[in-house]
Amino acid sequence: MISTTTVKETQFTEQFRNLLKSETNDDLRRLREEAFAAFSLMGFPTVKNEDWKYTNVAPLLNSQWSATSGNDDAAVDQRFDQLKAFNFRRNGFTALNLAFADLKVVHIAKETSLAEPIELMFVADENTAIFPHVLVIAEAGSKATIVESYDSPGKSFTNSAIQVIVGDNANITHYRVQRDGIDAYNVGTTEVSLGRCSRYDSTNINLGSALSRHDIDLKFTAEGGEAFVDGLYMLNGSQHHDTHSIIDHQVPNCTSHQTYKGVLNDTSRGVFNGKVFVRENAHGTDAQQSNKNLLLSDNARVDTKPQLEIFNDDVKCAHGATVGQLEEEELFYLLTRGLPMTLAKNLLTYGFAEEVINKIGIESIKSELDAAVLNRLGAEI
Amino acid sequence: MLLEVRDLHAGIDGKEILKGLNLQVKKGEVHAIMGPNGSGKSTLSKVLAGHPSYEVISGEVLFEGNNLLELEPDERAREGVFMAFQYPVEVPGVSNSQFLRLAYNQKAKHHGQDELDPLEFNDYLKEKAKVVEMSSEFFKRSVNEGFSGGEKKRNEILQMAVLEPKLAILDETDSGLDIDALRIVAEGVNTLRSSENAIILVTHYQRLLNYIQPDFVHVLAGGKIVKEGGKELAIELEEKGYDWVKGAAGSK
Ligand SMILES: Nc1ncnc2c1ncn2[C@@H]1O[C@H](COP(=O)(O)OP(=O)(O)OP(=O)(O)O)[C@@H](O)[C@H]1O
Ligand SMILES: [Mg+2]
Numbered sequence: 001m002i003s004t005t006t007v008k009e010t011q012f013t014e015q016f017r018n019l020l021k022s023e024t025n026d027d028l029r030r031l032r033e034e035a036f037a038a039f040s041l042m043g044f045p046t047v048k049n050e051d052w053k054y055t056n057v058a059p060l061l062n063s064q065w066s067a068t069s070g071n072d073d074a075a076v077d078q079r080f081d082q083l084k085a086f087n088f089r090r091n092g093f094t095a096l097n098l099a100f101a102d103l104k105v106v107h108i109a110k111e112t113s114l115a116e117p118i119e120l121m122f123v124a125d126e127n128t129a130i131f132p133h134v135l136v137i138a139e140a141g142s143k144a145t146i147v148e149s150y151d152s153p154g155k156s157f158t159n160s161a162i163q164v165i166v167g168d169n170a171n172i173t174h175y176r177v178q179r180d181g182i183d184a185y186n187v188g189t190t191e192v193s194l195g196r197c198s199r200y201d202s203t204n205i206n207l208g209s210a211l212s213r214h215d216i217d218l219k220f221t222a223e224g225g226e227a228f229v230d231g232l233y234m235l236n237g238s239q240h241h242d243t244h245s246i247i248d249h250q251v252p253n254c255t256s257h258q259t260y261k262g263v264l265n266d267t268s269r270g271v272f273n274g275k276v277f278v279r280e281n282a283h284g285t286d287a288q289q290s291n292k293n294l295l296l297s298d299n300a301r302v303d304t305k306p307q308l309e310i311f312n313d314d315v316k317c318a319h320g321a322t323v324g325q326l327e328e329e330e331l332f333y334l335l336t337r338g339l340p341m342t343l344a345k346n347l348l349t350y351g352f353a354e355e356v357i358n359k360i361g362i363e364s365i366k367s368e369l370d371a372a373v374l375n376r377l378g379a380e381i
Numbered sequence: 382m383l384l385e386v387r388d389l390h391a392g393i394d395g396k397e398i399l400k401g402l403n404l405q406v407k408k409g410e411v412h413a414i415m416g417p418n419g420s421g422k423s424t425l426s427k428v429l430a431g432h433p434s435y436e437v438i439s440g441e442v443l444f445e446g447n448n449l450l451e452l453e454p455d456e457r458a459r460e461g462v463f464m465a466f467q468y469p470v471e472v473p474g475v476s477n478s479q480f481l482r483l484a485y486n487q488k489a490k491h492h493g494q495d496e497l498d499p500l501e502f503n504d505y506l507k508e509k510a511k512v513v514e515m516s517s518e519f520f521k522r523s524v525n526e527g528f529s530g531g532e533k534k535r536n537e538i539l540q541m542a543v544l545e546p547k548l549a550i551l552d553e554t555d556s557g558l559d560i561d562a563l564r565i566v567a568e569g570v571n572t573l574r575s576s577e578n579a580i581i582l583v584t585h586y587q588r589l590l591n592y593i594q595p596d597f598v599h600v601l602a603g604g605k606i607v608k609e610g611g612k613e614l615a616i617e618l619e620e621k622g623y624d625w626v627k628g629a630a631g632s633k
Contacts, residue, residue: 327470328434354473
């Protein structure tokens with residue numbers, strides 16, 4: 001027998017066996033087993049894997065995690081096909097997520113508009129690993145806002161997945177705010193599929209964690225869809241964040257916009273990899289992508305790679321990436337009006353990030369973020 | 382004495398631009414500084430404001446009797462030195478009102494006065510905006526971003542009105558203003574003029590000095606003040622051109 005698993009993976013084997021004992025749903029048990037087998041085979045990604053080239057997850061694997069999983073959401077039964085559609089073979093993390101999945105279903109009925117946002121908050125205890133897996137099904141013509149937040153204070157490992165199915169003419173606004181503590185590890189995957197003439201507007205804020213990784217995989221499955229996949233990562237100390245996103249125009253006449261901004265201080269490190277595919281028959285596609293980075297220190301670093309792969313001529317596409325520093329003349333201007341250096345830098349940083357912050361429609365999140373940016377260098381305002 | 386510049390030599394990138402400049406400004410006075418392009422007027426303004434790229438080689442600058450040159454630009458501002466930029470800088474993503482409130486509160490805090498919350502400040506700002514007849518539509522917009530040349534200059538004077546400096550150095554605030562805007566800005570400056578503050582007007586045009594009557598006119602050429610006089614000097618300059626004073630400098 002050839003074993004490809006290493007010590008790092010085996011810590012989950014025993015815990016997985018225990019979990020299976022309490023799994024009463026046969027379909028789910030088989031799916032979990034299949035996912036765990038995939039995990040055992042793949043192991044965790046290493047920097048030799050092109051998609052993980054800049055993100056070394058070794059520190060996360062050198063710790064011992066106690067895996068926690070809740071009871072299955074009864075509604076999963078009816079949504080089993082959608083759960084099965086989750087691409088758990090993407091990598092070791094997605095496979096492990098499905099194996100241990102703490103399942104929850106959010107169903108937004110046809111033609112209903114929810115006034116209040118749906119709040120999904122995930123908090124892992126010290127030294128535990130959590131595996132939230134949420135299925136969001138927005139039926140045709142529905143409208144809702146989802147607030148997905150990660151708030152683990154201590155050393156913990158969050159490995160999450162969310163599948164969002166946006167029905168025909170449905171309109172989903174999705175905020176994902178990751179503000180785990182500075183010793184936390186956070187790996188998450190967002191899968192989105194958009195139906196006919198639907199709209200999906202997401203804002204992904206990454207502030208916390210020692211090491212975080214977010215994969216976004218969005219597909220248009222019918223014509224007329226529009227998606228915004230925007231984000232901000234703001235890193236201090238030796239924080240590391242990696243966003244990998246795929247926006248797949250498989251069908252004609254869809255529009256996607258992506259604005260990602262990064263603010264990197266100290267010795268932090270950011271990675272942005274954004275692929276936009278425009279498939280052969282996807283005429284009338286409009287795809288805009290940009291990633292802008294502000295380095296506040298000489299020792300911070302970012303690796304950015306926006307990629308457009310276009311297989312159709314009748315499209316409107318633009319993409320670009322920049323890495324820059326604060327403008328000296330702007331800084332001097334603010335100083336001459338009496339703002340101390342740290343406040344002046346914070347204000348310019350705020351100006352840089354403003355485009356993403358200001359699209360946040362929930363005042364509590366927006367003001368928290370305003371304060372986080374304006375106070376980040378320790379200046380009182 | 383509010384400002385005293387003694388034998389100032391300063392430059393940039395190893396090039397000496399100010400070559401022994403002297404200037405004395407008392408509270409309540411308005412000084413005009415005129416002079417040909419490249420003579421060092423903006424250099425003087427930036428040295429007084431504390432621009433980090435400029436290097437003071439020798440000489441002294443005293444503000445209310447204290448060494449101004451050892452203060453950081455933001456400290457100078459809080460002490461009451463203000464420079465209106467010849468080319469105001471755009472600050473994307475930062476709203477005018479947010480910026481002005483932060484600036485106002487920093488100064489208030491420094492002088493032990495009450496800071497204003499956004500609502501209180503908004504009322505204060507509306508009052509100040511009347512000085513330059515600026516519509517409140519400009520408060521929400523990013524600082525100078527997309528402003529026309531004239532709007533930027535007006536915004537500089539709005540900042541001056543909000544910060545109430547003891548010494549305001551206005552570097553060619555009149556350039557790029559249309560006739561009406563020039564009158565409005567000039568009237569604004571006159572409103573802000575008091576026995577407690579002083580203004581240095583850097584300008585190329587006698588026109589501005591018809592509106593804002595200076596107490597003294599200085600001609601800067603080759604990094605030095607080469608001629609000084611009252612407001613009639615500006616009229617004479619307009620007629621005779623700078624060759625006349627440059628000649629005078631040469632014969633000195
Ligand atoms: N980085 C630099 N290196 C060398 N020379 C410089 C530099 N910056 C400015 N100068 C020179 O310094 C001189 C003085 O410039 P300054 O801007 O002070 O002139 P000014 O009197 O304000 O002119 P204007 O009336 O055109 O505004 C000019 O000759 C300019 O070219
Ligand atoms: Mg000049």
